Amino acid sequence: MEFLDLITNALVSGVALGSIYALLALGLSITFGVLHIPNVAHPALMIAGAYAVVFANARGLDPIVAALLLTVPFYALGIVFYEFYARAFEKRGRGNTLQSLTLFFGVSLVIEIALVVAFGTDLRSVEVPYVGRSLEFGIVLLPYRFLVPALLAPVVILALWLYMTRTYSGLALRAVAHDDRALSISGVNPVSIKRHAFGIATALAVLAGAALVITGPVDPFAGRVQIGRVFAIVVLAGLGSIPGTLVAAILIGIAEALVTAFLSPSWAPGVAFAILLGTLAIRPSGLFGAR
């Protein structure tokens, strides 16, 4: 049955796609979801991560191993970045959304152009043995370039979730979103926790970049199409919900895959945004968010 083939494959690739999207959105679910910092530069950081992975891959490193190693410098980068942001805004006591959004917007432009200057505007990709081959399982056909990053995502999400719920600093991280004053009373410095959280989010950007570049080639502006999608996922999930991020991302992945299979690929980019607009209109607190 052709219809059954089509729908099964759409569902499977939708789940895989969604899993990858979850990884892309994970950093943002910390910065925006937990810290309430609208980091629109996250996708650009992700692309910067992808380029770093491509660079390492050209020297013979496996992209996932490279990404894991790169989390360290990216964590440091995130800390520097947060320090800059905090000096510019939070210490002056202005949480003005316009200004922080604009700042991150400017930062993402600078990152994009820096990449253009350094690497040119050509598409870049990684070379791994499994790209080009597919997993065949009955009627299901799933390319490994989707499968591998799709399997990476749940592992990272699980690790992050365990960290957030099982460790003391994870607890502090969740607490800082609620009330940094109370947190400082219990002897934890909220600024250092926020800095740490931003570092983790930026480290996650390089993992996301690796996933993205395994899936397909990237160019310096590839982050732009992701901006809306990752925000859609974080909002749909309910701010700050880590498991919700996976569920929301898979829902969006499936919706996109179904639209691609049954309507036309040209409609797919609109899906995430339509879902986002719908969520904002009907249930702004998201699927797993507290009211």
Place this chain on the structure above:
Amino acid sequence: MRTLPFLVIAALILVGGLFLPQFVGNPYYFFAGYVVLQYVVIATGWNILGGYAGYINFGTSAFFGAGVYVAAFLIKAFGAPLPVQILAAGVVGMLLGVATGYLTLRIQGVYFSIATVALVVVLETLIHNIDYLGGASGMQTIAPPAPAWFGGQTQYVFCAMLVLAVVAVVAARFIERSWIGRSLRAIKASEPAAEACGVPTLSMKLVACAISGAIIAIAGAPYAYYASHVDPLSAFSLTIGLNALAMPLIGGTRSWIGPVIGALLLASVQQIATVTISSEFNILAVGIVLIAFVVLAPEGILGLIADLKEKLRRRGARP
């Protein structure tokens, strides 16, 4: 500035501009001037919602693109003249503004901004899939010829854009000084407090959205005439959204003159930069200028001037 001198100056600029084609021969000046004026309209429109009410629209290009495609549709379907295109674009932009506002304005701040990003992609996807409007590759828009008096297409759209710019600025100044502007400022300062003082916040925000959307959309309408080719990529270009944000921020968002200063400054620099250096560095420059202004001069050039005046006054007071 008082109202009478302001209106006199506006009228002088208008009349002077309309007679410009009789004296200036080189069409390139009109070509570049059109772009600068287009950004005056866009920045002014953006500022009504973004500057006065504090609701950041990242999706300016959605409204601009809607204006472009309304005009393109009218040219293709009816061969409609430019004034009709502009009016129609204004109406569509207004409706789009109300619809977006109604969907998202009940929740605050960041969500509205994110929703406007989404709006761009939804509209762009929609246009991509309408074959009548040329889909992804776009379409030719051969407009009816311009009235002979203007001496050419470029001069004609330049003058049209000049009229739009003057109208937009006069409207923005009027709004700023009327009860609408006062309500919007109250909303920006504190929404619950504004509500408590009897400002109908939701309807005021919807009004601001409608006016802002209409002004940005009319800025897009003459584009089909100007470029004689429209495609989704340039109609929904990120540059539009970026500049719409950057110009008021650089000029100062509190007053109508801020976006005008920002637009004249940034758009002229960009016009010169695209001719002399590459367009990538152009974007890089905008990015750096944005960061610098946000960090160092969050109130823009107007804020810098106010600070300077304050300093001078203090120095003067101290003998």
